[in-house]
Amino acid sequence: MTKELQKRIITSAVLLSLLIIFNFSKFFGMGVLIFALFICIEFSELLSKLVGPGLIKHYRYSSYPEKLNLKYLTLQILAIFYVLIVFGGSSFELHGRSGNPIFFLFLLSICFFSDIGGYVIGKSIGGKRLTKISPKKTISGSIGSFSFSILALLLFYNYDQYEYSLSINNFLFCLIISLVCQLGDLFISYIKRKAKIKDTGNILPGHGGLLDRVDGIIFAVPFAYLLLKLI
DSSP states (O other): OOHHHHHHHHHHHHHHHHHHHHHTSTTHHHHHHHHHHHHHHHHHHHHHHHHOOSEEEOOTTOSOOEEEOHHHHHHHHHHHIIIIIIIHHHHHHHHTGGGOTHHHHHHHHHHHHHHHHHHHHHHHHOOSBSOSSOTTOBHHHHHHHHHHHHHHHHHHHTTOTTTTOSOHHHHHHHHHHHHHHHHHHHHHHHHHHHHTOSOSOSSBTTTBSHHHHHTTHHHHHHHHHHHHHHO
16 A cells, blocks of 8 residues: 555545534534635635736836736636535535435445545556546546445445445446546546646645545535435
């Protein structure tokens, strides 16, 4: 086991432990808010690398040496709206689904297993590159993500064999959420590639920034909420 993999596993275990604590406490809302604020901060840094800072130099001899970067401001507002309203709102709704916070933990577990599976299988097997957006992403890693996402269902099956039965619908749900996680990961990777940076931060050992670790989750949670509303 490489040192990088050890760091990823330890960081994942710590994050999952914190999520479990907040998930079953009355401080869930506070936890989501703190989490969302950290994501917004990293998004802000990422956007400043992509389109320039919020304030840019104006005309050399102008009495107003700086002016607002409207592109940055627009993207920042959209990012804050998505993270706080769309992701945050979906988290609250899913957490209270049927008055059972276990489902929200199940959803997050799918995301974590999918991420770890992609890394472990991709590193172990390697093979053909999945896309030019992220050179380290491989087809084998993508298959690993889909495969490991099923482990979440097997884990929760031992908790409630009715709600988390080994049915076709539940298998499909895991695979769809894994797909959304992978697409979210690729989307953030595309932005980072355009901004010419490797990580969105360095707060998490072995992962970089918090956004690097949860890029799939912030897209999977709203999608899961929408999916459950439709079915």
